[in-house]
Amino acid sequence: MKSQLKCVKCGYISPGFAAWFEQDQTCPKCGSKHSEAEYQADYTQLEALYKQGADSFWHYFDFLPLENRDNIISCKEGAIPIESWDFLEDFAREHYGIECRALVYRNDLNGGTQTFKDVAGSMAASLFKEHGVKQYCIASTGNTATAYAKYLSLAGVAFKVFVPAGANEDSVQEILGFGQEVVRSQGDYARAKQEAADYARQNKVLISAGNFDPIRVEAKKTMVFEFMRQLGKMPEVYIQAVAGGTGPIAIDKGVREIEKYYPEVVLPRMLLVQQDLCDPMVQAWEQAVKEGFPENYHKNYPVIDNPQTKVSILSTGNPGMYPVIAPIVRKTGGSFLRISEASLPALARKVYDQQGVLLGPASIVCLAGFYRALEEKRIHQGDTVLINCGEGMQRAAAFHKEVLAVAGK
Ligand SMILES: Cc1ncc(COP(=O)(O)O)c(C=O)c1O
Numbered sequence: 001m002k003s004q005l006k007c008v009k010c011g012y013i014s015p016g017f018a019a020w021f022e023q024d025q026t027c028p029k030c031g032s033k034h035s036e037a038e039y040q041a042d043y044t045q046l047e048a049l050y051k052q053g054a055d056s057f058w059h060y061f062d063f064l065p066l067e068n069r070d071n072i073i074s075c076k077e078g079a080i081p082i083e084s085w086d087f088l089e090d091f092a093r094e095h096y097g098i099e100c101r102a103l104v105y106r107n108d109l110n111g112g113t114q115t116f117k118d119v120a121g122s123m124a125a126s127l128f129k130e131h132g133v134k135q136y137c138i139a140s141t142g143n144t145a146t147a148y149a150k151y152l153s154l155a156g157v158a159f160k161v162f163v164p165a166g167a168n169e170d171s172v173q174e175i176l177g178f179g180q181e182v183v184r185s186q187g188d189y190a191r192a193k194q195e196a197a198d199y200a201r202q203n204k205v206l207i208s209a210g211n212f213d214p215i216r217v218e219a220k221k222t223m224v225f226e227f228m229r230q231l232g233k234m235p236e237v238y239i240q241a242v243a244g245g246t247g248p249i250a251i252d253k254g255v256r257e258i259e260k261y262y263p264e265v266v267l268p269r270m271l272l273v274q275q276d277l278c279d280p281m282v283q284a285w286e287q288a289v290k291e292g293f294p295e296n297y298h299k300n301y302p303v304i305d306n307p308q309t310k311v312s313i314l315s316t317g318n319p320g321m322y323p324v325i326a327p328i329v330r331k332t333g334g335s336f337l338r339i340s341e342a343s344l345p346a347l348a349r350k351v352y353d354q355q356g357v358l359l360g361p362a363s364i365v366c367l368a369g370f371y372r373a374l375e376e377k378r379i380h381q382g383d384t385v386l387i388n389c390g391e392g393m394q395r396a397a398a399f400h401k402e403v404l405a406v407a408g409k
């Protein structure tokens with residue numbers, strides 16, 4: 001077996017994903033769903049992989065939990081370009097006197113469904129093929145469900161998605177188009193999650209184990225390898241729009257996995273961005289800052305019922321992962337940032353005018369975080385800033401219209 005899963009809470013070892021699925025993705029000793037994959041791998045091989053071209057995150061097969069390459073289900077995802085966007089660098093120089101590298105990670109160029117959820121979809125489909133999993137379900141606000149819908153249909157896995165009321169209709173239609181099933185909740189995301197959990201339990205169907213699900217984390221940790229391959233170093237700053245928080249959890253895991261062999265691989269300062277109409281993590285963080293980070297600060301967060309944001313995929317009002325993410329952000333010297341949802345169409349238009357790229361609303365939340373970070377003096381001279389833009393415009397028809405209605409230059 002290439003890998004095993006270690007319970008983060010009690011240390012119990014599950015001997016690989018066959019056992020993990022058999023155990024309903026739960027530690028049999030303590031009941032926790034939070035386990036991390038560990039490998040018998042030769043990490044010195046990474047350096048050779050960094051020197052090669054890659055056409056998907058499966059380039060790092062030896063450091064992923066799939067046993068047999070024949071089970072890979074891929075649409076060329078995860079080895080996407082990191083681009084330098086001059087207009088952002090010029091802005092930082094002209095307005096703040098900051099010389100930085102502003103790099104954009106182009107998840108809209110993923111071959112699956114054009115979001116940063118595609119790597120997780122590919123990993124899930126491949127593992128399910130390997131272990132004979134035939135049914136799966138999830139509660140999702142959008143992009144994870146869409147990615148899984150595509151990849152699981154390629155693997156012949158029947159997939160049921162529970163979406164909150166007011167879920168993005170473009171996503172729903174796309175999921176249906178992949179031949180998968182959608183259950184519309186009458187309530188918000190928290191309610192959809194409950195309904196999915198009930199369904200999974202009653203029907204003994206595997207359900208996504210949430211934001212620290214090792215399937216997702218193992219796929220997304222390859223971001224660290226890609227940063228090293230494409231940049232030759234880790235960025236000093238990492239910016240991402242955050243809802244559940246798999247991205248920061250996975251980067252933390254990736255760095256911990258290889259730091260023993262590569263001490264130069266250190267965590268970037270994490271700047272995690274939320275829009276003002278659904279910003280529970282930012283509120284929690286501001287409170288912690290005000291109180292000087294008292295003991296258990298990370299367990300103290302507000303819940304926003306039925307958030308009124310139009311950015312449906314960033315509509316997690318109950319930030320259940322905050323207790324895991326806040327300490328990661330803190331140890332990196334990072335922060336949570338609030339941006340104005342009203343500012344998104346104009347910024348998306350600017351990106352279109354400058355780069356010829358139409359990005360989806362969650363990507364623009366992330367980019368707005370770059371400007372906010374400058375305002376808050378969180379980007380320093382000489383920093384390399386990695387902006388993880390998570391999606392294209394494919395499933396955002398209403399936003400697309402708004403963006404094109406903004407007067408261009
Ligand atoms: C484009 C995009 N950005 C950001 C996020 C938030 O990701 P995370 O789960 O890491 O918080 C999502 C999640 O759906 C997304 O699709």
Ligand SMILES: [Zn+2]
Binds near residue numbers: 009010028030031
């Ligand atoms: Zn345990």
